[in-house]
Amino acid sequence: MATIPExxxxxxxxxxxxTIEFIRAIRERVATVVVGQDIVVERLLIALFxxxxxxxxxxxxxxxxxxVSVLSKSIALEFAxxxxxxxxxxxxxxxxxxxxxxTNQFRTHKGPIFTNLLLADEINRAAPKVQSALLEAMQExxxxxxxxxxxxxxxxxxxxxxxxxxxxxxxxxxxxQLDRFMLLHRLDYPSVDEEREVLKRNMALGIRREDKGAVxxxxxxxxxxxxxxxxxxxxxxxxxxxxxxxxxxxxxxxxDLVNRTRNHPALELGCSPxxxxxxxxxxxxxxxxxxxxxxxxxxxxxxxxxxxxxRIRLNYEALADGYTSxxxxxxxxxxxxxx
Numbered sequence: 001m002a003t004i005p006e007x008x009x010x011x012x013x014x015x016x017x018x019t020i021e022f023i024r025a026i027r028e029r030v031a032t033v034v035v036g037q038d039i040v041v042e043r044l045l046i047a048l049f050x051x052x053x054x055x056x057x058x059x060x061x062x063x064x065x066x067x068v069s070v071l072s073k074s075i076a077l078e079f080a081x082x083x084x085x086x087x088x089x090x091x092x093x094x095x096x097x098x099x100x101x102x103t104n105q106f107r108t109h110k111g112p113i114f115t116n117l118l119l120a121d122e123i124n125r126a127a128p129k130v131q132s133a134l135l136e137a138m139q140e141x142x143x144x145x146x147x148x149x150x151x152x153x154x155x156x157x158x159x160x161x162x163x164x165x166x167x168x169x170x171x172x173x174x175x176x177q178l179d180r181f182m183l184l185h186r187l188d189y190p191s192v193d194e195e196r197e198v199l200k201r202n203m204a205l206g207i208r209r210e211d212k213g214a215v216x217x218x219x220x221x222x223x224x225x226x227x228x229x230x231x232x233x234x235x236x237x238x239x240x241x242x243x244x245x246x247x248x249x250x251x252x253x254x255x256d257l258v259n260r261t262r263n264h265p266a267l268e269l270g271c272s273p274x275x276x277x278x279x280x281x282x283x284x285x286x287x288x289x290x291x292x293x294x295x296x297x298x299x300x301x302x303x304x305x306x307x308x309x310x311r312i313r314l315n316y317e318a319l320a321d322g323y324t325s326x327x328x329x330x331x332x333x334x335x336x337x338x339x
Contacts, residue, residue, distance in 0.1 A: 016293070018233075019240045023289055025228035029074045033219055034063050035201065036194040043185045043306065044071055044159070046285040048234070049241050052182025052278060053138050053158040055123075055310070062187045064161045065121060066219055072117045075234055076227035078153065080115040084126035090133035097146045108145055113137055116153055120160035124171050131177055134158065138180045155234070175269065175313075182278040183303070184310040237288070244284035245294040253300065253336055254279045260332045261308065266318035267328065271311045278307045304333055 023045065030041050040056070044067065047054040056064050065081065072079035082093060095111035112118065113134075123131060137143050141152045160181070162173070178184070190198065205217040254276050262270030283299035309325050318328070 015236060016240065019237050019288070020291055022229045022233045022237060026071070026074050029224065029228050030067065030070050033070050033223060034067055035197045036190050037063065037067065037187075040067060040185060040187060041071075042286065042289055043183055044068070045289055046282050046303075047157060047159065047183060048075075048155070049237050049285045049288065050182065050281040051155060051157065051238070052281060053160070053180060055178075055181040055184040056159065056161045056187060057164065057184060058161070058187030059163065062189070063219075064187065065119060068117065068119045068159050069220065070223055073223055073225055074228050076230065077116040077155075079117045079119070080112040081119040081121060082112055083121045084123050084130065086125065086127060088126045088130045090130055093130065093133050094137075094143045095145050106146075108148070108150075110145075110150070113143060114150075114152060116155055116157065118156070118158050120158055122163055123160040124162040124173055126171070128171055128174060131171070131173060135177060135180065138177075155238075175311075178310045179272055179274055181310065182274075183282060183306040185306050241281075241285045241288050243293065244287050246280060246284065247294075250283075250295055250297075250300070251280070253297075257300075257304070257308070257332060257336055260335070261312050264328060264332065266314055266323055267312050268315035269311075269313035271308060275307055275311050279303060282307060301333060304329060 026045065027038075027041055030037075034041075043054060046052070048071070058064065068081075069079065071077075082088075091111065093111050093113050095109050095114070097106045098109050099105075100107050120134065123134075137152060137156070138158055141154070141156050142149050143152065144150075158181075189195075202219075205219070205221070207214045208217045208221060257279075258271045258273070258276045261267055261275075264270070279300065282303045283295040286299045286303060287293070287295045305326065308329055312325055312329070314323060314325060314328070
């Protein structure tokens with residue numbers, strides 16, 4: 001596949017080193033609060049450095065909300081959280097016009113979507129109409145309130161969590177919305193050693209005195225509010241991603257993989273061009289996070305499931321024969337490596 005290029009980066013060695021230190025500082029800050037989850041942190045950074053949206057899938061209790069909270073505080077970003085429920089309305093997310101009784105005039109009340117980092121918690125527990133309210137914001141970085149367009153802050157990133165669709169009270173996200181998430185990462189339970197460390201840390205939290213009583217401290221109480229980097233650090237990292245070299249061979253393999261999903265006999269829905277764009281962007285960001293200024297085949301293979309699986313759908317014949325999307329993707333990746 002891709003070969004290592006001679007040179008590619010336009011950043012100075014000092015700037016590159018600052019960006020690498022910035023990334024290391026973020027990962028160290030997260031590690032002080034969250035045990036393990038290194039891959040999830042990597043995916044969060046990829047989304048942040050590329051401006052792509054991230055969907056995290058997993059059962060409750062895997063520290064998804066805690067991860068996003070510590071990330072926002074590490075870079076001094078504005079953070080908002082929306083708990084999606086069946087009775088949520090689009091205006092609860094976007095905002096609305098309200099009548100000011102003092103002036104007898106309407107004024108715009110902006111919703112929680114006007115932030116840098118939006119956590120859409122359990123997004124698939126809301127009705128499809130509410131889920132679709134995010135589409136314009138995610139794609140165009142703007143919202144419409146009472147026929148007026150409002151630009152969202154920069155950066156603007158949606159990190160959504162969803163429960164497995166087998167759980168009660170969930171709605172499956174439509175394909176159009178899934179396609180707008182650059183990555184869908186599936187979280188697993190921690191290892192035995194990681195879970196042991198989680199319990200030890202939790203036992204050491206103690207209590208916090210409050211008014212005349214006390215409450216048990218949680219991991220949210222130990223978040224360090226002092227950021228490890230500024231918005232300039234984030235901008236430098238985003239610029240550094242754009243300098244990461246992508247060879248023609250790597251590009252051809254991305255095009256080949258995307259086209260294989262459209263022509264595979266077991267798939268009724270293949271990837272849109274957004275999948276190829278996401279693979280390139282995510283691979284460049286992953287290369288930077290790993291200290292490289294060029295992409296390698298490992299980047300493609302590591303990110304393929306997160307980029308591709310939520311964009312493809314098996315046909316009825318394949319489902320009846322017991323195939324899975326993961327097995328089909330691994331087959332295509334194997335064929336890709338053989339070419």
